[in-house]
Amino acid sequence: xxxxxxxxxxxxxxxxxxxxxxxxxxxxxxxxxxxxxxxxxxxxxxxxxxxxxxxxxxxxxxxxxxxxxxxxxxxxxxxxxxxxxxxxxxxxxxxxxxxxxxxxxxxxxxxxxxxxxxxxxxxxxxxxxxxxxxxxxxxxxxxxxxxxxxxxxxxxxxxxxxxxxxxxxxxxxxxxxxxxxxxxxxxxxxxxxxxxxxxxxxxxxxxxxxxxxxxxxxxxxxxxxxxxxxxxxxxxxxxxxxxxxxxxxxxxxxxxxxxxxxxxxxxxxxxxxxxxxxxxxxxxxxxxxxxxxxxxx
Amino acid sequence: xxxxxxxxxxxxxxxxxxxxxxxxxxxxxxxxxxxxxxxxxxxxxxxxxxxxxxxxxxxxxxxxxxxxxxxxxxxxxxxxxxxxxxxxxxxxxxxxxxxxxxxxxxxxxxxxxxxxxxxxxxxxxxxxxxxxxxxxxxxxxxxxxxxxxxxxxxxxxxxxxxxxxxxxxxxxxxxxxxxxxxxxxxxxxxxxxxxxxxxxxxxxxxxxxxxxxxxxxxxxxxxxxxxxxxxxxxxxxxxxxxxxxxxxxxxxxxxxxxxxxxxxxxxxxxxxxxxxxxxxxxxxxxxxxxxxxxxxxxxxxxxxxxxxxxxxxxxxxxxxxxxxxxxxxxxxxxxxxxxxxxxxxxx
Numbered sequence: 001x002x003x004x005x006x007x008x009x010x011x012x013x014x015x016x017x018x019x020x021x022x023x024x025x026x027x028x029x030x031x032x033x034x035x036x037x038x039x040x041x042x043x044x045x046x047x048x049x050x051x052x053x054x055x056x057x058x059x060x061x062x063x064x065x066x067x068x069x070x071x072x073x074x075x076x077x078x079x080x081x082x083x084x085x086x087x088x089x090x091x092x093x094x095x096x097x098x099x100x101x102x103x104x105x106x107x108x109x110x111x112x113x114x115x116x117x118x119x120x121x122x123x124x125x126x127x128x129x130x131x132x133x134x135x136x137x138x139x140x141x142x143x144x145x146x147x148x149x150x151x152x153x154x155x156x157x158x159x160x161x162x163x164x165x166x167x168x169x170x171x172x173x174x175x176x177x178x179x180x181x182x183x184x185x186x187x188x189x190x191x192x193x194x195x196x197x198x199x200x201x202x203x204x205x206x207x208x209x210x211x212x213x214x215x216x217x218x219x220x221x222x223x224x225x226x227x228x229x230x231x232x233x234x235x236x237x238x239x240x241x242x243x244x245x246x247x248x249x250x251x252x253x254x255x256x257x258x259x260x261x262x263x264x265x266x267x268x269x270x271x272x273x274x275x276x277x278x279x280x281x282x283x284x285x286x287x288x289x290x291x292x293x294x295x296x297x
Numbered sequence: 298x299x300x301x302x303x304x305x306x307x308x309x310x311x312x313x314x315x316x317x318x319x320x321x322x323x324x325x326x327x328x329x330x331x332x333x334x335x336x337x338x339x340x341x342x343x344x345x346x347x348x349x350x351x352x353x354x355x356x357x358x359x360x361x362x363x364x365x366x367x368x369x370x371x372x373x374x375x376x377x378x379x380x381x382x383x384x385x386x387x388x389x390x391x392x393x394x395x396x397x398x399x400x401x402x403x404x405x406x407x408x409x410x411x412x413x414x415x416x417x418x419x420x421x422x423x424x425x426x427x428x429x430x431x432x433x434x435x436x437x438x439x440x441x442x443x444x445x446x447x448x449x450x451x452x453x454x455x456x457x458x459x460x461x462x463x464x465x466x467x468x469x470x471x472x473x474x475x476x477x478x479x480x481x482x483x484x485x486x487x488x489x490x491x492x493x494x495x496x497x498x499x500x501x502x503x504x505x506x507x508x509x510x511x512x513x514x515x516x517x518x519x520x521x522x523x524x525x526x527x528x529x530x531x532x533x534x535x536x537x538x539x540x541x542x543x544x545x546x547x548x549x550x551x552x553x554x555x556x557x558x559x560x561x562x563x564x565x566x567x568x569x570x571x572x573x574x575x576x577x578x579x580x581x582x583x584x585x586x587x588x589x590x591x592x593x594x595x596x597x598x599x600x601x602x603x604x605x606x607x608x609x610x611x612x613x614x615x616x617x618x619x620x621x622x623x624x625x626x627x628x629x630x631x632x633x634x635x636x637x638x639x640x641x642x643x644x
Contacts, residue, residue: 070636075643138519160503160519243457243504246643254458256361257383258635260390 044273051266055259063267073251073268077275080247083162083237084230087169088177091226094170095177096219102178103185114182121175129239132168133159136240160242168236176229177222184218185211220287224280231276248272321565322351327378329356330509331532335585336378336418340573343581350569360387363557367392372559375566378418382460382627384555388414389628394556394563401571405594407611409621415553416574417591419582420611422527422549422619423461426511426542431521440469440546443522444493446500451521453497454514457504459631459638461548464620465524466493468546474620481626487634491641504642515540527610531587549610549619551591583609 054060067073098117102110120128135141136159143155158164188211196206234249241247248268255265325341327333337354345352357363357374360383366372379387387393393414403411410417425443427436431451437443443453443465456462467477467486470493480486494501502520505511511525516538527547530540554573556566572578579590580598589611590596596606596613606612610619 066636070640072636072639072643076639079643137517139517157502238506242502243506244642246639251639254635254639257359258632260364260386 047266048270050262051270053261053263055261057261063263066264067267067271076246076248076251077271079245080231080272083165083169083233083245083247084227086166087173087230088223088227090166090170091173091177092219092223095174095181095222099178099181099185102182117175117178120171125172125235128172129168129236132164132171133239136164136167159240160244162241162245164240164242165237165245168240169230169233172236173226173229176225180221180225181215181218184221185215188214216287224283227279228276231272321349321562322353323375323562323566323569324353324355324373325376325378326355326357326362326374331586333378335582335588338585339581340418340578344569344572344578348569348572350565352569359383360392363387363392364390367558370559372557372561374557375560375562376554376556376570378552379415379555380460381412381415381417381551381553381622381624382631384415384553385412385624385628386631387555388412392558394558394560396556396570397567400567401574403574405576405592406574407591407593407616410551410591411553412624415555416570417551417553418573419588420549420551420591420609421588422544422547422610423524424527424530424542424544424547425465425522425524426515426530426540427522428515428518428520428539429541430518430539434541436541436543437522438543438545440465441471444469444497446497449522452502453500454503454505454511454520454523455494455497455501456524457506457642459635460627461524461550461622462494462638463487463490463634464548464622465546466490468620469493474546477620478623478626481630481634484633484637487630487637491637495641495644498641512538528587531608544610544615544618547610547619548622549616550622552588
């Protein structure tokens with residue numbers, strides 16, 4: 001459109017047509033925009049507003065100053081990010097080889113394998129979390145078998161701590177990484193790899209110079225989804241963390257019970273939202289977000 | 298035709314009005330599970346049968362639900378079961394109706410088991426429980442023993458919330474039960490209790506968050522000793538768990554019934570509370586769960602099982618061993634103490 005604009009004597013008409021078309025497109029989009037406004041922008045704005053109300057209902061910064069004066073809040077945010085980073089990292093270490101393996105298999109076998117990835121995805125999160133508790137506890141299956149087999153003598157602590165939390169979260173998050181990554185890997189044209197070999201690259205350098213860069217949009221998309229979902233996680237750390245791994249969502253829940261106003265919990269939500277947006281912005285400095293979420297050209 | 302229609306409409310409206318007036322009903326929300334089942338069988342259903350007040354039961358998520366209903370002006374609940382501490386705070390916040398003690402007879406209640414906004418429904422204890430496979434029947438006999446990892450080596454579990462968590466620490470630190478709340482009435486006192494918990498923290502494997510959880514921890518043998526609510530341990534024992542507990546130095550606490558501000562059937566609710574507070578219903582509660590009646594007269598009521606009665610937290614012999622939880626302290630200090638407790642947990 002831009003190319004034909006402003007040429008010859010039809011310029012005005014063309015410009016008007018262009019304007020009308022943009023308006024029509026905007027009109028078509030408006031239900032979606034309205035929906036986002038109603039279900040996202042307004043509640044988030046209300047949340048931010050409430051967070052500035054003190055216990056007496058007046059404007060106050062007490063909900064924010066509390067977060068600075070009480071050291072526990074900072075520690076809870078650090079734990080939240082720590083758990084999210086580590087879960088994302090472990091998911092990449094496990095998920096990348098898995099997705100690569102799946103993408104190289106013939107379609108029929110890959111589909112069967114994919115079901116094994118998706119099956120836990122369709123099982124309730126609570127059920128899976130409690131299943132891990134049963135498996136990992138002191139007299140659970142893992143410890144019992146390992147001691148039977150002589151792998152270790154005393155039951156080891158693999159639940160009610162950070163280890164247990166990470167095991168549970170990685171298990172739950174893995175499909176979120178594998179699915180976009182798999183899609184991205186399937187889209188890589190195999191002829192590129194053949195061309196690389198033809199030009200003398202060994203398999204390792206062909207992989208790193210051709211395949212890996214082409215799979216990164218899916219990888220980053222998966223990492224981003226996993227990371228952001230982790231930030232708001234509640235059930236798994238609450239059950240597998242033994243009360244010692246405290247994440248922001250848990251603190252939000254306890255603040256709702258504890259304080260007479262919603263502000264104490266809202267302020268935590270606002271800070272988490274700002275930090276998440278900050279993390280996305282930081283990511284956008286290094287990778288193109290629109291490419292990751294699929295809106296790019 | 299038009300007139301006939303109008304007449305029908307009027308008749309229908311009148312009929313609705315009449316039926317609403319004759320069939321009194323209350324909506325009661327409690328915590329669900331074996332606890333609500335016990336309340337329903339011992340209190341709600343018999344009282345409903347006797348008074349003709351229809352009872353609708355629901356479960357709810359606690360006083361934050363009540364706050365939401367009251368603040369939005371959409372109150373659907375007439376009676377809620379609540380912990381004493383949260384009821385006290387909700388009352389102070391203006392979320393509850395003041396109870397009419399001319400109507401509800403509390404003359405035979407333990408005096409500490411009722412308050413302006415909430416009338417006691419059952420009594421429970423926060424006790425220390427131990428694994429009998431690890432320590433035998435003669436486990437720890439005081440909070441000092443609970444803290445003594447030389448005499449009783451093994452893993453502990455402790456509450457993840459401040460409620461009921463500071464008092465034991467102070468008693469373990471040598472404070473006499475009657476002085477506990479005096480000492481706790483300053484930030485230094487709270488810090489002293491927290492320091493005592495910090496001392497035990499390396500031996501605490503789990504900070505539990507629910508009654509079901511601490512019962513399960515004992516059932517699975519995941520820890521050797523834990524704090525918790527006596528009724529849960531009795532039920533775990535029935536299921537075959539190797540667990541025992543003692544009432545010595547335990548915390549005597551109660552659950553109560555309150556009426557949310559602006560409840561649709563407030564007057565009926567008040568009548569219903571008066572009914573279920575009577576000894577004849579309270580005496581049946583221990584048949585379904587080992588929480589004690591708040592009405593002392595229930596212990597003399599003919600239908601109570603005397604053998605079971607002796608094991609209940611509010612039995613006079615057991616009650617005298619325990620420290621009654623001070624609701625006033627919680628109303629004043631819980632928020633601050635909870636924040637300080639969280640600091641200790643996240644260290």
